[in-house]
Amino acid sequence: MSKLTLSDDVRATHGSKAPMLAMVGGALVLLSGLLSWSADSTVLDDVSVRFYPIGAQIYIMVMGVTAIVLGVLLRKRPAWMSPGRGLRILGWATIAFVLLLALFAIGYETGALANLNEGLPVALVGGVLVLLAGMVTPEVTLDVRRWPKLSSSLEIVVIVVMMAFLLFAVAHALSLESWTFIAFLLMLVGVAGAVLGTGIGGYLGFVGANNRRPLLLAAFLVAFLFPFTQDGSDANMSIATQIIIFAATALGLNIVVGLAGLLDLGYIAFLGTGAYVGAMMSQSAFATIGWKPPFLVVMLIGSLVAATFGLIIGSPTLRVSGDYLAIVTLGFGEIFRLAMFNLDGNNGPKLTNGPNGIPGIPDLNFFGFDFGESHSIAGFELGRFANYYLLLLLLIAFVILVFSRLNDSRLGRGWVAIREDERAAEAMGVNVFGLKLLAFAVGAALAGIAGTIKAHVDTSVSPDQYIFLESAFLLAAVVLGGMGTVVGVLVGASILKLLPEKLREVNDYRLLAFGLLLVIMMRFRPEGLVASKRRQLEFHEDDEELVALTQQEHLLEAQAEAK
Amino acid sequence: MSAMLEVKDLEVAYGKIKAVKGITFDVQEGEVVTLIGTNGAGKTTTLRTISGLLRPTKGSITFMGKDLTSVPAHEIVSLGLAHSPEGRRIFPKLTVEENLLLGAFSRKDREIDSDLQAAYELFPILEERSKQPAGTFSGGEQQMLAMGRAMMSRPKLLMLDEPSMGLSPLMMKRIMSTVTTLQEQGTTILLVEQNAQAALKRATKGYVLEVGNIVLAGTGQELLASDDVRKAYLGED
Numbered sequence: 001m002s003k004l005t006l007s008d009d010v011r012a013t014h015g016s017k018a019p020m021l022a023m024v025g026g027a028l029v030l031l032s033g034l035l036s037w038s039a040d041s042t043v044l045d046d047v048s049v050r051f052y053p054i055g056a057q058i059y060i061m062v063m064g065v066t067a068i069v070l071g072v073l074l075r076k077r078p079a080w081m082s083p084g085r086g087l088r089i090l091g092w093a094t095i096a097f098v099l100l101l102a103l104f105a106i107g108y109e110t111g112a113l114a115n116l117n118e119g120l121p122v123a124l125v126g127g128v129l130v131l132l133a134g135m136v137t138p139e140v141t142l143d144v145r146r147w148p149k150l151s152s153s154l155e156i157v158v159i160v161v162m163m164a165f166l167l168f169a170v171a172h173a174l175s176l177e178s179w180t181f182i183a184f185l186l187m188l189v190g191v192a193g194a195v196l197g198t199g200i201g202g203y204l205g206f207v208g209a210n211n212r213r214p215l216l217l218a219a220f221l222v223a224f225l226f227p228f229t230q231d232g233s234d235a236n237m238s239i240a241t242q243i244i245i246f247a248a249t250a251l252g253l254n255i256v257v258g259l260a261g262l263l264d265l266g267y268i269a270f271l272g273t274g275a276y277v278g279a280m281m282s283q284s285a286f287a288t289i290g291w292k293p294p295f296l297v298v299m300l301i302g303s304l305v306a307a308t309f310g311l312i313i314g315s316p317t318l319r320v321s322g323d324y325l326a327i328v329t330l331g332f333g334e335i336f337r338l339a340m341f342n343l344d345g346n347n348g349p350k351l352t353n354g355p356n357g358i359p360g361i362p363d364l365n366f367f368g369f370d371f372g373e374s375h376s377i378a379g380f381e382l383g384r385f386a387n388y389y390l391l392l393l394l395l396i397a398f399v400i401l402v403f404s405r406l407n408d409s410r411l412g413r414g415w416v417a418i419r420e421d422e423r424a425a426e427a428m429g430v431n432v433f434g435l436k437l438l439a440f441a442v443g444a445a446l447a448g449i450a451g452t453i454k455a456h457v458d459t460s461v462s463p464d465q466y467i468f469l470e471s472a473f474l475l476a477a478v479v480l481g482g483m484g485t486v487v488g489v490l491v492g493a494s495i496l497k498l499l500p501e502k503l504r505e506v507n508d509y510r511l512l513a514f515g516l517l518l519v520i521m522m523r524f525r526p527e528g529l530v531a532s533k534r535r536q537l538e539f540h541e542d543d544e545e546l547v548a549l550t551q552q553e554h555l556l557e558a559q560a561e562a563k
Numbered sequence: 564m565s566a567m568l569e570v571k572d573l574e575v576a577y578g579k580i581k582a583v584k585g586i587t588f589d590v591q592e593g594e595v596v597t598l599i600g601t602n603g604a605g606k607t608t609t610l611r612t613i614s615g616l617l618r619p620t621k622g623s624i625t626f627m628g629k630d631l632t633s634v635p636a637h638e639i640v641s642l643g644l645a646h647s648p649e650g651r652r653i654f655p656k657l658t659v660e661e662n663l664l665l666g667a668f669s670r671k672d673r674e675i676d677s678d679l680q681a682a683y684e685l686f687p688i689l690e691e692r693s694k695q696p697a698g699t700f701s702g703g704e705q706q707m708l709a710m711g712r713a714m715m716s717r718p719k720l721l722m723l724d725e726p727s728m729g730l731s732p733l734m735m736k737r738i739m740s741t742v743t744t745l746q747e748q749g750t751t752i753l754l755v756e757q758n759a760q761a762a763l764k765r766a767t768k769g770y771v772l773e774v775g776n777i778v779l780a781g782t783g784q785e786l787l788a789s790d791d792v793r794k795a796y797l798g799e800d
Contacts, residue, residue, distance in 0.1 A: 410668065417654055417665050424652035427614060429640030429669030429716060 006135050014136040019074040021136070022087055025129025026067030029094060032123035033061035037101075039117055040110040044101070044179055048117070055176075056101060056183035060123055063094055066191050067130045070198070074137065079146040084137030086198035091131025093190025097183065098124045105179035144552045147203050155207050156214050162204065163218040171229040174236040181502045220397065227389055232374065232381025239501045241385050244392040245271075245454045247493035248399045250477040251486065252446035255403060257475065258484035259412060260439035261419025262318070263326040265471050266333020269313075270306045270444040272466035274451020276340065277302040279358040279461040280351065286358045288351050295364055299452045306448025307441040314440035318433060321422075333471050340463040357462025364391070364456050371456070388457045395453060399446050400486055406442070407484075415439055416484075476514070480521060482528030491529050567592045567627060567751055568613070568644075568720055574621035575605070575612050582608040584775035585622065590720065590753055590768075595746050597754040597762040597783070599796060600772035606755040607649050609772075610722050613753075614646035615639045627719070641669040645718035649725050649755075651709040655698025659689050662697050662708055666715030675715070682711035685741065703734030710741065714750075721745065722753045727761065739765060759796035763787045771796075 037047040037057065045055045053061060067090055070083040077083060102120045107113040150158065169188060176184055196204070208215045230236055253267045280289045281298045293301070317328040344354025352358065363372030363384070371387040382390075406412045414435050417425035426432050455461050473496055481492025500510055525531075566589035575583040583605040590596045598606045611617045613624055615636030624631040626644055634642070645666075654662050663682055667675045683690035686707040692700075697708055706726055713721055723742070727735040739761050746752055746765075756762035763769050766783035771792060779791060786792050 410664075410671075413657075413661055413665055414668055416657060416661075417668075420654045420656060421652055423616065424648060424654065425665070426616060426636045427640075427646045427648055427652070428665050428712070429637045430665070431635070431637040434637075 008139075011136055011138045015138045018084070018087075018133045018137045019071045021129050021133035022071030022074060022083075023068050025091075025126045025131075025133060026064045026069075026071055028064070028126030028129065029067060029123050030061050030064030030126075032119045032126060033057040033064065035119035035122060036117040037119035038106045038110065039115045040106070043109050044105055044183070047119070055180045056105075057119070059183050059187035060094070060097065063090060063097070063187055063190055064126065066090060066194055067094075067126075067133075070194065071133065073198070074133075077140070079143040080203065081199045082140055082142055083198050084134050084139070086194040087130055087134030087137065089134075089197045090190050090194035091127055091129075091134050093186060093193060094127030094130060095124065097186045097190065098127060100186065101179065101183060105182070109179070142199050142202075144199075144202065144206075147206065150207075152211070155211055158204070158207055159211060159215050159218050163222045167222045167225060167229070170226065174239070176502070178503065220393070223393055224390070227382055227386040228380045230386065232383050232386075234383040234385045237383060237385035237389050239498065241388050241392055241457050243494050243497045244389065244396050245450050245457070246474070246477065246497050247490050248392070248396045248450040249447045250474050250481075250489050250493045251396070251399045251403050252443040252450070253474050254443075254478050254484065254486075254489050255406065255415075255446070256439050256443040257478055258489075259407065259419065260415040260436060262436060262439060263322070263329070263475075264440075264443075265326050265330040265468070265475065266313075266336065267329075267443070267447065267474055268466045268468075268470040269333045269336035270310060270447035271451045271454065271470075272336060272340065272461075272463075273306040273309050273444075274302040274448035275455040275458075275461045275465075276352060276358075276451075277305050277448070278452030278455030279361055282358075282361045282455065284358055284361045286353060286360055288353065288358070295366070295452075295456075299449050302452035303445040303448040306451065307445040310440040310444030311437060314437045318436045318440070330468065330471075333466075333468055337463050337466050340466070352463070355463060357460055358455075359460040359462075361455050361459045361461070363459075364388075385457075388453070392453060392457075395450060399450075402442070402446065403486060411435065411438070476518065480518070480528060482530040485528070485530050488528050488530035565628065566590060566625075568753065569625040570609070570613070570622070571625075572622040573609065573612065573619050573624065575608050575617055576620045581620075582775055583612070583619075586770075586772070586775070586777045588770050588777065588780070590751060592719075592751055593746070593749070594767040595742065595752045595754060595765055595783075597756055597766040597769045598772055599756055599759045599762055599769060599786075599792075601757075601796075603774065604772035605775040606772055607724055610646060610724050610753070610755055611648075614644060614722065616646075637669070640716050643717070643719035644722070645713040645716045645720070646722045647709045647713040647724060647726065649728070651702075651705045653697045653700075653705050653708050653712065656696055658694050659697050659700075659708060660693040662712050663689070663715050666712035667717075669716055678715055678717065682714055685714070685744070686711050703730050703738070706730060706734075706738055707741075710738070710745075714745070718750065720751045720753060722755075724755045725757060726754070727756065727758050735761065759792065760787070763792075 033053045034051050034057075036050045038044070039048060041048040047054065047057055067087065070086050070090065073081065073083040098120050102113070102116055106116055106120075173181065173184055173188070226240070227237060249267070249271045252270070253264065256262050256264050256267070278298055280287055281292060281301070283292060313329070313332045317325060317332070320328060340352045341355055343349060343351040346354075363370060365371065371391070372384050374381055374383050375387065376382070414425065414430045417428065417430055418432055418435060422432055477492035477496050478489055479492070480495065481490065482488025500507065503510070568590040570589065571587050572585045573583055573587070574581060574585050586605070586609065588596070598609065600606055608617065612619050613631065615631065615634060619632055626642060629642065631639060654665065657665070660679070663679055664675070667678065683693070688704060689708060689711055697705065700708065710723065710726065713723075726738050726742070730738065735758065742752060742754065743765055754762055754766065763783040763786050769781060769783050769786045770777050771779035771786065779786065779789065781789070
């Protein structure tokens with residue numbers, strides 16, 4: 001956004017008007033929620049009635065309140081905060097919110113822009129004012145040494161509040177459909193972006209870094225509690241299971257791409273390998289292998305087979321690098337799919353039933369706990385997908401553990417060194433080829449485990465689930481979320497799996513929107529949604545303020561560690 | 564006493580072009596040996612071949628009695644031979660500490676931490692900025708990091724490729740005096756330098772390279788006094 005700011009002169013002369021602008025803009029946005037948005041009462045759960053805010057109208061009122069609060073903060077600014085930046089983000093988000101809803105949710109859905117009533121135009125004016133307020137605010141240098149110093153127990157309270165908020169937001173978002181869902185997402189992006197953008201984001205990151213364990217625990221608690229908010233309904237839980245499988249696989253890919261820097265465009269084949277192993281050794285009537293070991297053994301075999309494939313694919317391909325590696329792995333991804341397509345007994349051994357795949361894979365059963373049935377736990381109903389969700393939660397916890405242990409280890413350092421400068425790494429005594437192979441094998445093994453569970457969740461396995469597009473989506477999740485990070489990839493995977501599920505109306509334009517999203521991201525935030533400081537610096541080396549801030553934060557963290 | 568490093572009739576070629584045309588030299592334990600010469604003389608190529616990043620077309624390299632010509636680069640480091648490459652080649656996005664730990668990549672013992680402290684003692688600025696990305700460092704600080712990083716593998720022989728390149732006179736002095744400190748601490752050093760004066764002053768032995776051949780050899784003092792060297796490399800008439 002830095003390119004879209006005003007000159008220092010303008011800011012110096014008009015800076016004093018910023019708080020007023022922000023508050024007036026915020027008030028207009030707030031007011032717009034009470035007005036009528038559409039003459040047609042069928043869109044957005046009926047936003048035609050005045051003084052009866054509902055859904056998207058409530059969201060925009062939240063944005064208005066945020067703008068007013070930031071305006072007040074502008075008057076008495078703490079040294080570590082920059083409400084101006086927050087206002088700019090909020091202004092852009094409000095404008096995007098209004099335009100998107102006006103043009104598509106009302107204009108396109110009702111067939112005529114004439115259905116537009118006074119509410120959204122008022123909000124647009126408010127949004128522009130908020131943006132202006134942000135733009136005329138003089139740029140300030142943040143002083144992170146003034147961060148509020150909380151006692152450690154209060155810091156944990158901060159984390160708990162954050163996590164509770166997260167749980168609430170996710171549960172609420174999942175209950176929404178189509179345009180209201182988009183409206184909520186835009187509001188969330190705007191308000192969270194604005195609040196975090198003021199400098200609170202850096203502070204929360206600092207608090208989180210000081211309390212890694214409680215943070216991790218709280219995050220898993222939230223994830224664990226999530227199925228209990230769903231009243232036994234499986235609609236959202238089935239999406240959630242798909243997200244976790246996707247995220248676990250993306251985290252495996254993150255080792256290969258994010259840590260070792262090897263571009264793999266055929267990664268979905270390893271998930272497929274696991275899934276096929278899981279299916280072939282299952283109790284399904286169509287299973288092609290007679291041996292039916294317990295599922296834990298199947299998981300182990302699935303991961304080993306995938307890792308072996310990783311080694312087989314890796315040893316010839318890892319001698320090439322960069323673009324060539326991408327092309328070769330892309331080829332291997334297709335070879336996998338075509339091989340599964342053809343191992344039907346006619347063209348080769350009967351292993352995969354060809355295009356029909358292996359259907360009828362029964363539900364898992366651990367010590368009498370049938371994953372296919374509903375269970376009642378402490379008065380809460382947990383359906384089939386909720387059962388699998390909890391199992392998958394264990395899987396992803398394991399994957400995260402493996403990833404972060406590797407990331408902090410000697411091996412992880414070796415991988416990053418290879419990514420940064422292969423020759424220098426070799427001079428340091430890093431076995432470059434060996435470590436690259438290991439990255440391939442470990443990533444593949446994690447995807448393989450996820451695959452064996454996926455076979456049971458989906459109840460069938462067929463070649464068309466493992467097309468190139470899936471590999472591209474996995475890579476996109478890693479890049480979109482933030483290469484080399486755990487949280488980023490989780491966020492990226494959730495967004496990429498959730499959006500298509502919630503936006504069935506625009507499904508035909510899914511790839512178009514996806515491409516657009518990637519282009520916008522690469523323009524404004526190439527380091528990904530959740531970026532490690534390292535990557536942020538990489539993409540914004542000329543941003544002196546960021547460099548200074550980072551150095552200050554390093555000092556603070558070093559002090560905190562010394563304590 | 565047999566030499567710590569013995570290079571015999573070494574020939575290295577990039578494709579058809581021979582960069583090193585049959586050179587022979589040795590480094591005894593405890594020495595500071597310097598290779599000097601102009602651009603393209605083959606100094607860097609020689610170091611890269613010794614550390615296994617390039618393969619010779621002819622000749623032998625023996626380090627502590629072991630032939631290095633077929634040992635992979637990553638194993639050469641664990642034999643006790645560290646290479647601080649030309650242009651420093653630090654990892655700019657990694658922190659100072661991560662860079663140093665990468666220097667110790669070939670080791671798995673428990674004394675890495677104490678060596679980290681030793682590196683910090685050698686260059687206190689590295690400790691002050693241990694959590695900072697190395698790319699934000701100045702050239703001189705990066706050179707300190709590169710040397711500290713090379714020392715982290717506990718080398719018996721440290722090869723430094725142009726440590727003073729692009730540094731201010733003051734920083735150059737600091738770096739070159741560290742070379743002496745390291746020698747006093749018992750590290751044998753093979754130093755490649757364009758700054759012949761500074762290198763020869765500290766060297767027990769020197770070799771002058773010209774387009775892939777050794778044209779002159781002698782003790783540091785001898786070379787410093789030699790007319791040929793003074794004319795060609797020290798800019799004196």
